[in-house]
Amino acid sequence: MDLFTPLDLPHGGRLPNRLAKAAMEEGLAGPGQLPGERIEHLYRRWAQGGAGLLITGNVMVDRRALTAPGTVVLDAHAPSAPSAAGPGPPPRAAAGSGCRSTTPAGRSAPRCPAPPGRPPRSG
Numbered sequence: 166m167d168l169f170t171p172l173d174l175p176h177g178g179r180l181p182n183r184l185a186k187a188a189m190e191e192g193l194a195g196p197g198q199l200p201g202e203r204i205e206h207l208y209r210r211w212a213q214g215g216a217g218l219l220i221t222g223n224v225m226v227d228r229r230a231l232t233a234p235g236t237v238v239l240d241a242h243a244p245s246a247p248s249a250a251g252p253g254p255p256p257r258a259a260a261g262s263g264c265r266s267t268t269p270a271g272r273s274a275p276r277c278p279a280p281p282g283r284p285p286r287s288g
């Protein structure tokens with residue numbers, strides 16, 4: 166096994182190699198905090214680089230919890246059309262791509278949501 170051996174994932178997907186781009190804070194959201202041409206261009210270039218897995222930076226699900234002015238937000242108000250909501254499949258390589266939608270509890274959100282009837286949990 167080396168860096169260029171494919172990796173089968175438990176859910177059935179296959180990464181073409183073991184090269185992964187770690188999450189980075191792109192800060193390239195367009196108007197309305199939506200992904201636009203700049204972030205599409207960036208991910209297209211990264212995909213062409215041949216890494217087996219591209220992990221995105223933060224994609225917030227609540228616009229009250231921005232990590233930076235250019236953070237992408239995909240919340241209930243975001244358009245669902247692919248052209249507005251993301252770059253779509255990469256052109257070549259990067260068969261594995263992840264969209265990070267998590268936020269470390271207690272960092273960007275001071276309190277965790279709680280089920281109805283239960284008090285919120287702090288970080």
Ligand SMILES: Cc1cc2nc3c(=O)[nH]c(=O)nc-3n(C[C@H](O)[C@H](O)[C@H](O)COP(=O)(O)O)c2cc1C
Binds near residue numbers: 223
């Ligand atoms: C959402 C998110 C954004 C990140 N942004 C950056 C970044 O802009 N620059 C950076 O050097 N590391 C960033 N990191 C950390 C890297 O993804 C990575 O964890 C770090 O470079 C350490 O690598 P390692 O986990 O392989 O040790 C970010 C991590 C997360 C989860």
